[in-house]
Structures are given as structure tokens and as C-alpha cells.
Amino acid sequence: MATKSTTVQANALWQKQPKVNSELFALTYGALVGELLRDLEKTDLIQSELDRMGHSMGIRSAEEFLARSDMNCKNFSDTPEVLKMALRMFFGVAADTRSKSDDSMFSVLFSDNPLTLFVELPDEYETLEYSQLLAGWCRGVLEMLQFDCACKVEQSMLTGDAVNEISISLNQVLQEGAGEEYQEE
């Protein structure tokens, strides 16, 4: 899978997407997190709710992505490129990936995070993984590609890290063909 043509295709897909202003998205996401804070109060509950929402968005995004791109993702080693392309197509994010010594793991790295535009976390919420939705989204996308993965926010520029990092770790390959029906839509 040639990285250059992937980037070209990602940009072409991105051009064709209907879009809205990132600031509006960030403010809407902020309102959603605010509602969850009011409603659920506990950080771990809020985070698992954001993760769940992201997961269901990721599944929809992957359906769309598979219908529109000619990407073929048979092996886990293809997923870093696919995730990069999908992040560009849906979030407008230019991400990089970093492989790890263990082939069943890698990291997604990016600096511009559209979820956190204008966001400053009050001290009392410093343990909240504000961008958990993105990790859930990656999990949903990968699941549709038949890879059951754990996706975790490892670093966040919102809390002072130098980069945003989501780690991806393969739990198991789901039943073969589970993702393929969507490629034929």
C-alpha cells in the first residue's frame, strides 16, 4: 500500500465530503461533554459514554469510508494507513502513525485536534480524557474492519503533552468476512 497514493486519495475523499466549520463542531462537542458532566458527574462514567458514542460514530464512518474508498484492509498491518485516511476524511486531521516492536500494536499521533479547539479543562476535570470520543471512534472503525482493538488516549495536548497520541492494540481478529459485506454496498 503506497503511502503517497493513500494521501492523495485521502485528500480527494476529504474534498468531496460535506463539511461544517471545526469551531462549531468543537463547541457542539463541548456542549455534549458539558451535558454528560452535569448528568453523570463521575469521570469514568462520562468517559465510557464518550467512548460508546465514538464507537457508534466510528462504525458509521467506516461504512461510509469503505463505500467510498478503494481501500482494502485484510491485514492488521494495513490498519495504520486506513486509520490515517479515515481521520483525514472525517476529522480533517493529518495524523501519523508509529509502529511498535509488537506487531499487534501501533500509535496514532496528531497535533491538530478538532475536538479541543478553544477548550481549557478546569482543574477539577484534569483526570477526564476529554477526547475519549476519538479513541472510541478508532475502535469502531477498526471493529468494522474486523479487528477488535483496545484504543486508548495516551497523550493529550490539552493536558500539556507535546502531541496527541492514541494507542491501538489488537485484541483479536473477528470472524473473517465480517467487514466485507460493507465493502460491497
Added chain:
Amino acid sequence: MATKSTTVQANALWQKQPKVNSELFALTYGALVGELLRDLEKTDLIQSELDRMGHSMGIRSAEEFLARSDMNCKNFSDTPEVLKMALRMFFGVAADTRSKSDDSMFSVLFSDNPLTLFVELPDEYETLEYSQLLAGWCRGVLEMLQFDCACKVEQSMLTGDAVNEISISLNQVLQEGAGEEYQEE
């Protein structure tokens, strides 16, 4: 104010905006409405909350808009063009406006509504004005331009109308100069 150059400028501003995929925005907004439904239950409370959120987003959008466009909005008669431009810049929406016999009123009309992508309202929520955020947003934008207005969703394609319509009705012109400081930023 020439409509053609306004459209050109609106498109140019839109090109420069950071953006995300409309589908993600729609799903995030849907999650927010879902949270409010769970939390507040009553339609009128949910709507006023969406209106309040939209209003505060509109104020931020207007700050951004005034900083980036060379738009000057001294008279209420300028506001239809400004709103059209701002809707394009933030929501990617191509709106039209229709004047009314009363000069202090007009309507904003559009067909593609990024808030309602993939949305189907269950029957029990048919009285909910799902896109109330947009009406609140218009109110916020206009308030920053020193026009205190009532903004109301009059028609919605989500509930079977042929077009989406938000009516704008001027209540009063706020203190002169209230909006100008932002134009100098």
C-alpha cells in the same frame, strides 16, 4: 451591498475555515440532543437549552466572522446578506432570504441542513424543534451585530415541510457601537 461579491467572499471565507465532516457533526449534535432528552425530558426545556447553546455559539461565530470578513453591518437591512454569509462560513449552508412586507422581518430559507443528516424523529418527539440550535445561533449572530431579534424555526424538512425556514424579527436595535468593538479586533 452586492450579492455576487458577497457570495464570492462567503465562498473564500468558507475555503479558509478549518472543517470537519458534516456527518460527524450531525452525529455529535444528535448525541447532544439525545443527552438533553434524557436529562430534561420536556420538549420546551430541551428547546430552550438548544436555543441557549446556539445563541452562545452564534456570538462566538459572529466575533470570528467580523474579524475575518470585511462585512459592515450598520443597518438591519444588511443583516440578510450577513446571515447568508455566516451560514455559509460556519455551516456550509447555501441559504436564501425572503423579505417581508414588514421591514423589520425576514426569513432565512435553506434545504441542506447539516444538523439533521440521517435524523429521523421518533413520533413521540414530533413537537421537538430539533434544529432550534440554528435559530439560537442566528439570534446570537444578530445580537453581536447589535440587533436584538426573535428567531424561530417556522418550517422544517425533518417534519415534512418543503424547505427549512427560520424567521427573523427585529425586537430592538441595541446600544449603538455595541458590535463595533469586535470589528476592530
